[in-house]
Amino acid sequence: MDLGEKLAILAASARYDASCASGGTPRRSAADLPAGVCHSWTADGRCVSLLKVLYSNSCRFDCAYCANRASADTPRASFTLDELVDLTCAFYRRNYIEGLFLSSGVFSDPDAVMERLIAAAKRLRTSAGFGGYIHLKLIPGAGAAHIREAGRWADRLSANIELPTEKSLQTLAPQKSGKQILGAMGEVCRTGRELEEDRRRMRAVPPFAPAGQSTQLIVGASAEDDRQIIALAGALYRKFSLRRVYYSAFIPVAGAAGSAGGAVPPRTLLVREHRLYQADWLFRFYHFSPEEILEAPYLDARLDPKTAWALRHPERFPVELVRADYEELLRVPGIGAKSARRILEARRSRTLRFDLLRRLGVALKRARYFITLSGACLDRLEDPKRIGRLLADQDGAGCQLPLFEF
Numbered sequence: 001m002d003l004g005e006k007l008a009i010l011a012a013s014a015r016y017d018a019s020c021a022s023g024g025t026p027r028r029s030a031a032d033l034p035a036g037v038c039h040s041w042t043a044d045g046r047c048v049s050l051l052k053v054l055y056s057n058s059c060r061f062d063c064a065y066c067a068n069r070a071s072a073d074t075p076r077a078s079f080t081l082d083e084l085v086d087l088t089c090a091f092y093r094r095n096y097i098e099g100l101f102l103s104s105g106v107f108s109d110p111d112a113v114m115e116r117l118i119a120a121a122k123r124l125r126t127s128a129g130f131g132g133y134i135h136l137k138l139i140p141g142a143g144a145a146h147i148r149e150a151g152r153w154a155d156r157l158s159a160n161i162e163l164p165t166e167k168s169l170q171t172l173a174p175q176k177s178g179k180q181i182l183g184a185m186g187e188v189c190r191t192g193r194e195l196e197e198d199r200r201r202m203r204a205v206p207p208f209a210p211a212g213q214s215t216q217l218i219v220g221a222s223a224e225d226d227r228q229i230i231a232l233a234g235a236l237y238r239k240f241s242l243r244r245v246y247y248s249a250f251i252p253v254a255g256a257a258g259s260a261g262g263a264v265p266p267r268t269l270l271v272r273e274h275r276l277y278q279a280d281w282l283f284r285f286y287h288f289s290p291e292e293i294l295e296a297p298y299l300d301a302r303l304d305p306k307t308a309w310a311l312r313h314p315e316r317f318p319v320e321l322v323r324a325d326y327e328e329l330l331r332v333p334g335i336g337a338k339s340a341r342r343i344l345e346a347r348r349s350r351t352l353r354f355d356l357l358r359r360l361g362v363a364l365k366r367a368r369y370f371i372t373l374s375g376a377c378l379d380r381l382e383d384p385k386r387i388g389r390l391l392a393d394q395d396g397a398g399c400q401l402p403l404f405e406f
Contacts, residue, residue: 001077003083003087004035005077006077006078006079006083007034007035007036007053007087008035009057009075009076009077010036010053010054010055010056010057010077010078010079011035011036011052011053012035013054013057013067013068013074013105014036014052014053014054014101014103015038015052016066016067016068016248017052017101017103017137017160017216017248018216018246018247018248034091034096036051036052036053037049037050037051037052037091037096037097038050038052040099040101048098048099048133049096049097049098049099050097050098050099050100050101050133050135051087051088051091051096051097051099051100051101052101053079053084053100053101053102053103054068054102054103054104054105055078055079055084055102055103055104055113055116055117055120056076056077056078056079056104056105056107057074057076057077057078057105058076058078058105058107059105059106059107060105060106060107060108060175061105061106061173061175061176062175063162063172063173063175063176064171064172064173064221065162065172065173065218065221065250066173068105078107081116081119081120081123084102084120085120085123085124085128088100088120088124088128088130089124089128089129089130092130092132097132098132098133099132099133099134099135099155100124100130100132100133100134100135101135101137102117102120102121102134102135102136102137103117103136103137104116104117104137104139106139109141110139110140110141110142111141111142111143111146113139113142114138114139114142114146114147114150115146117136117137117139117150118136118146118149118150118153121134121136121150121153121154122149122153124153125153133155133156133211134153134154134155134156135154135155135156135157135158135211136150136153136154136156136157136158137157137158137159137160138150138157138158138159138184138188140159140176140177140180140181140183140184141177141180142184144187147184147187147188147191148187148191148208150209151188151191151192151207151208151209152206152207152208154209155209155210155211156209156211156212156213156214156243157188157209157212157213158213158214158215158216159181159184159185159188159213159215160181160215160216161178161181161182161185161215161216161217161232161236162176162181162216162217162218163217163218163221163222163224164217164222164224164228164229164232165178165222165224165228166178168221168222168223168224171222172221172222185213185215185236185240185242186239186240188209188213188240189213189239189240189241191208192208192209192212192241193241195208211243212241212242212243213240213241213242213243214242214243214244214245214246215236215242215244215245215246216245216246216247216248217229217232217233217245217246217247217248218248218249218250219247219248219249219250219269219272219273219276220249220250220269220272221250225297225298226272226275226276226279226294226297226298226299227294227296227297227298229247229276230276230279230280230283230290230293230294231290233245233280233290234283234289234290237283237284245280247273247276247277247280248273249266249269249270249272249273250269251266251269268301271301272298272299272301275299275300275301275304275305276299278304278305278306279293279294279299279305282305282306285337286306286330286331286337287327287330288306288309292309293305293309295312302388302392303388303391303392304333306331306333307333307366307388307391308388309331310331310332310333310370311381311384311387311388312384314381314384316331317332317369317370317371317381318369318370318371318372318377318380318381319331319332319370319371319372320371320372320373320374320375321343321347321352321357321371321372321373322347322352322373322374326340326341326344329343329344332367332370332371333363333366333367333369333370333391334362334363334364334365334366334367334368334370335362335363335367335371336361338361339360339361339362342360342361343357343360343362346360352373352374353373354373354378364378365391366391369381369387369391
């Protein structure tokens with residue numbers, strides 16, 4: 001098998017992992033880009049190109065939701081270390097990519113697989129002179145020494161928790177251990193904190209995964225509701241200082257059995273994924289608690305969760321923008337974190353007007369029912385049900401990454 005065939009197989013096998021926020025929309029024509037090149041978004045919204053591949057798609061595990069599971073009838077391939085390093089550097093020199101996302105099937109014991117991934121990252125950083133971003137996938141069950149070594153060469157690490165409960169994991173991925181997955185996350189968190197403490201006392205402290213860690217949750221493969229998923233995500237952020245939890249709508253793969261998502265239309269699961277991203281944004285940046293966001297088992301498919309919360313709490317509105325503090329502004333549908341800061345800055349030097357709000361980034365289509373300016377309003381929140389119908393998405397929800405200002 002030549003290198004081009006390997007790349008096509010291993011890039012296709014990697015596309016199911018959402019934990020690098022990758023998307024399939026290229027900035028250049030798809031014909032201009034080689035297989036495996038995708039795009040990821042940084043915390044400040046910049047788009048970067050990554051080579052997203054598996055080291056090998058051979059796997060000893062037989063997870064029901066995975067296209068690369070041991071029993072799947074799919075072409076198998078593996079890179080050699082030289083092939084992967086040379087390919088990454090060639091793409092980097094040609095300006096196809098700015099970084100590498102590298103994962104692998106579990107083709108051997110976890111330590112052996114992790115050693116291959118670490119060897120690739122180490123060679124890229126040392127003898128190959130690769131200066132781009134590196135995201136390494138941790139193999140649950142690998143030892144603490146391997147996790148520490150991986151963080152030395154990678155910018156970000158991730159261990160996918162995959163399913164919300166140990167029960168679901170044992171049903172759909174019985175060879176995986178939730179304890180091992182959480183153990184890997186815990187080791188990354190502990191090591192990062194230890195080295196951060198060392199940096200306060202010493203100058204020569206080696207780097208360790210400066211972009212932190214992330215994980216992925218599959219939505220709809222098992223029976224857990226949104227309330228359980230959001231509670232788990234909130235706990236992961238608090239306990240392990242995760243940078244991101246990524247949500248991946250379950251798409252049935254050929255031959256998969258035993259999953260709860262098989263009878264649910266893909267469109268419905270994509271809408272659910274989108275709403276979970278929006279809810280995640282609320283408790284990460286808008287100071288909502290997971291308990292506030294969900295008062296029912298599932299998020300409203302018709303309304304973004306911030307608007308749904310506001311309509312459940314009409315006693316909190318309208319918010320007077322001339323006097324409201326930052327926390328109050330964040331609760332208003334149509335006002336995001338950026339536009340809230342702009343409002344606070346603008347009202348120090350000028351009189352707020354409704355036409356100015358548009359220029360400050362406020363989405364008046366939603367905000368108009370929840371705000372006043374010096375007592376004046378555009379609409380009143382007199383009938384939350386009617387407002388809910390007016391603001392409801394006509395087609396469910398956009399099946400994309402979350403809207404950041406809502």
